[in-house]
Amino acid sequence: MKKRITHFTIYKGDASFVILFRIMLVIISYSIARLLFYLFNTDLFTDVSFPVLSKILYGGITFDLSAIAYTNALFIIAFAIPFNFRYNKLYQKIFDTIFIAVNGICIALNFTDIIYYRFILNRTTAVSIKEMGYENGLTGLILRYMVDYWYITLLWVIFMVAFVFLYFSFKPQKKQVKKPILRFVRNLAIFLTLLFFTIFSARGTYILSSRPINMSFAGEYVESPSQIPIVLNTPFAIIRTIKRNPFQEYSFIKDKNELDVLCNPLKIGSNKKFRSLNVMIIILESFGREYIGTFNPDLENGNYKGYAPFFDTLCTRSKTFCNSFANGRKSIDALPSIISGIPAFHSPYVLTPYVNNDITSLPNLLKEKGYTTAFFHGAHNGSMGFEAYTNLAGFDKYFGLNEYPDDSHYDGYWGIWDEDFFDFTVKEMSKMKQPFMTTIFTLSAHAPFDVPEKYKGKFPTGPKKIHETVGYSDYALSTFFKKAEKMPWFDSTLFVITADHASIPYYDGYCNEMGNFKIPILLYMKNSDFIGMDSTVAQQIDILPTVLSILNYDKDYFALGNNMLDTTIQHYAVSNNNGLDRFLIYMDDYMLLAQDTISKELYNFVSDHMMRNNVFNDSTSLVKKMEKQMRAVIQVFNKCMIHNALTEKNYKTLNENR
Template sequence: MHKFPRINEYKALVYRVLLAYGFYSIVRILFFLYNAKLLKVDTASDFFALCYHGIAFDTTSIIYTNGLFILLSILPLKINAKKGFQKFLFYLYFATNLLAYATNFIDFIYYRYTFSRSTRASLDTLENEQNKGLLFFNFLINYWHVFLLFFITAILWVILYKRYKIKEDKPVSNPKYFGASIAVFLIIVTLCIGGIRGDFRKSTRPINLLDASRFVTNAAQADLVLNTPFAIIRTWSTNSFKKIDLLSKNEVDSLLVPIKHYANNPETKPNVVIFILESFAREYNGAFNKNTTIPNYEGYTPFVDSLAQHSLIFTNAYANGWKSIHGVSSVIAGIPSFKDAFTSSPYPKQKIESLVSTLKSEGYDTSFFHGAPNGSMGFLGFGNILGYDHYYGKTEYNNDADFDGVWGIWDEPFFQFFNKELTKKKQPFMATMFSVSSHEPYRIPERYEGKFPKGKVNINQCIGYTDYALKQFFKSAEKESWFKNTIFVMVADHGNTIAYDEYRKELNKNTVPILFYSPNEKYVGVNNDWAQQIDIYPTLLDMMGYQKPFRSWGRSLINEKQVPPFVVKYSANVFQYMSGDYVCTFDGKKIVGYYSKDDKNLEHNLIKQKTPEMDVIGQRCIAFIQDYMERIIDKRLETVR
């Protein structure tokens, strides 16, 4: 019976890759031993569970690091098994692996000061140091034991690598050799692509730093799941976070007022329920388009439209980012995302003052609901960083009969589950519901086919279905004892498919509805001022009469006196700051344009006719970006009390 061509080469490749996994496991154990007090792992079973979850992150690092080595090992070159070629592979293997591996050892010590794995930002910081040689020498002297451990493990790795020798196979026919090689090549490439992404299932994005927080009971443990090469690789091209220094601190504080302290309302403790509705753009909501000039406009939200008659709504509101996770950080923590997502940057794993932390300090139970598989979209990881007490996903729902087959549990049954879980809770509670069904592939349950208008674009009937799910939720919730003592918020995470040209204009992109409803109808009306997702957090604290100062880049939409209405977002490769009658555009270094708020496509730059009002708006724009970058990079996302 003939052997499979190149079987010895493939065995050697598997052995060498498994060696990398073994040494990544060793360095994870050493990292823990150096930083056990900071990582706070209670039991051996917890430790091994975290190590197990780390395999996905190790896989990504190992494949990135060994990509060229793997490729050269499997190409049908007919010289792969020869001594000279194997010697070349040996040097390539260790040149790449040991360089990446060494970064883990640096974090044995550096972690004590940064409390996070080193990232691209860490390298950027080092780049600015003029005495790199002296710093390295001092590190070598002070932490000689770290270098010793590195060299011991490196030497052991080399010894083990050399133990498996490749013997040249007997020549086989070219068709058999190349046919087998191509088949194995395709299999290995497929596995490598899945390994780099970190998930072989349907997923919206490759795993990133945030996903490590899915598996932890406290935020620090995420760094045990991670490895340093992964942290550097995943943040290599996502660090657009750069400090700017164009205004003094006093100017920034006076223009922006980053620390809010309201005294407008008596202190109360209502329940807070926030619906972040997937892709539920302003365009689709009839109540938010009453003054539209769009010919033959159609909306698809009859229930939200009816609820709006008894609510405070904002018809000129914007998302502060472009993805679902951006919506969560903006709404719950008041942290917008600009060129790059805050949650995918090197900086999300820090103490963050948010609606979660402020309400927990007041005795609230906090929970996050999302009907998708647990951890989807990075919500579980970021939720753990924010400190939610409970996370409810597809796992907790525990009934795949209601699974839509792609994303998660259909909105209608999951919203009913939401209501039942809230009813079990002790008041006061704060709960966030992130919907699922208004998403591609834009399907609705079969039993509702034909019930909702197909509309003009693919998402319209899904919007109708989610609107119906909301109606059913409120029908059930209003019977519960907690309902009357609750403030409800509805907002979209971002926009989606556009039907009308009016919403394709630059200043109408990514507009969202914002609605506040309370059964006592304390807040009712229509507000056409500038509003945005990051305003929801301070508005709720103002409504509740929260008595302490707190960090917020947004403003209260009901009583704010210090900062006029504004919107800040990133689009068309510039920061856009909208306030009053104008829109300012800023490239990160200088103001590049001023436009009338009615110039929806930003076609007529007024910078040469700059007025005092424009100048103030420009200063506020710079103040916002300057403070945003400083607080995120310096890890000052909470009020210092």
């Protein structure tokens, strides 16, 4: 008689407890795979100290939970559902098979990247898998790799044997109870709790107002972008890039010299003495040009005052660019554009699979000159991925909701009211060693467009609800300058004031695609010659090279944008609604609109700001000129993103190798 093979059993009983154990087994498996990933590639991560590694391993759990929630949701529901059929043997065998197969594949993906990372220096993404699909004889290649790297294959087999053994050591078993109704209520509560946990684990956050985590959020746990792959896991990287990769390597312009004339991101350092000015960039939430009287002298028959009286006075004391545009449509687009000169073409930078690229940024460049740096944003830490991005950009300190000392100033939705956070910012900046480079990103002019109770009725309401909050944010800005002017650092500080994007329009001239991107850009410094209106076309990615030019930065650097103060070049701006892949390029007095780089419409934005007269068919030569400029920018940008060439060093290396 044959003996029946039985599994070693540690526990038999309640299915809910068994689920928790099995999910914990997967979590531990992911963490072990991450540690192996690091240990097999320590030569590629030479700057990882033990405290940094500990932080990485801790941070990785969030990404593991997200991937596990996505890949095991069916299993969790199947075994947590509060009905007795979950104890049926056939039912259990089916879902046992599904669980082991799915997690075996996910663990295999993590193990594969232990080796594959050395080839691509990144986690495998959906893009990588798509690229593999174009390989002939893919099955043969996979088998070859399994043989060549047999020790990884063997390690996975041993790992899975242990995994299956431990999996079956905990078994669900129905037990008789005296009060089945109470048991059902209990099991239903457990089911709903697990369902809640699964949903929010998949999002990676329990804050409803925060975006679900993506690959860029790993930047919060690292000291350099190169460490991000350790934080991530491969299933997560695939899931978060599974939709598509919009970055294609174009060759619209094949002549290198012609391309350099149109878009050369390698900027040459100044031969003048460096000026150690303090730099502060103020990014105002939703502060479109429509809300500012200075930019709209003809509205309401010349009687329009707007909703930002202090900003109007600031315009009279600043170099004010009246034809300035945002590169993207959302807050998440703006910060990399302004701080690193990385536009949100196709997708916000922090949502792309290239978020672990080396990048140029004002904090990183100026820290080499002895600057201290800080970023201020009154929202929940981690909101919009700002904390992760600013860490990658090189800011020394991040001041968010967690760092703010008084919870009573919380607006109930997004974070700290602008006036209070501006006051906090002045105090913290006054503690900083000079020279410093700081950035503040406000938040109050955001839906639901509330103002503090004590200011109800103080600001003009206007036809749109946002108008009152713009008035409040403008007032908050005025209180900041009133206090900052008394500080010893004020006179030697260059201020750049801009917006992240435009917002809800009312007037016809803004209720169109171009109106979505109309923002102010101001340069202000006390007792300087930065005065007057300037009709030069400008954009957010021009801020980085403009600031460095004013400082006489004496090293070569990478910048897609241009110095707004340079009168010898052709200025332009490019905006992109990355959800629609629609590009807008502005040059001189014209705006060309294109869909997927194919030109569609042309308007004179000075005389036809309502975009009613499409002169596309009447301006062939101008269309070709603007289209070539737009395509040159996209070609250079995509190439640099794909090949990790967003720094001066990497860009030079890329061109030397081609």
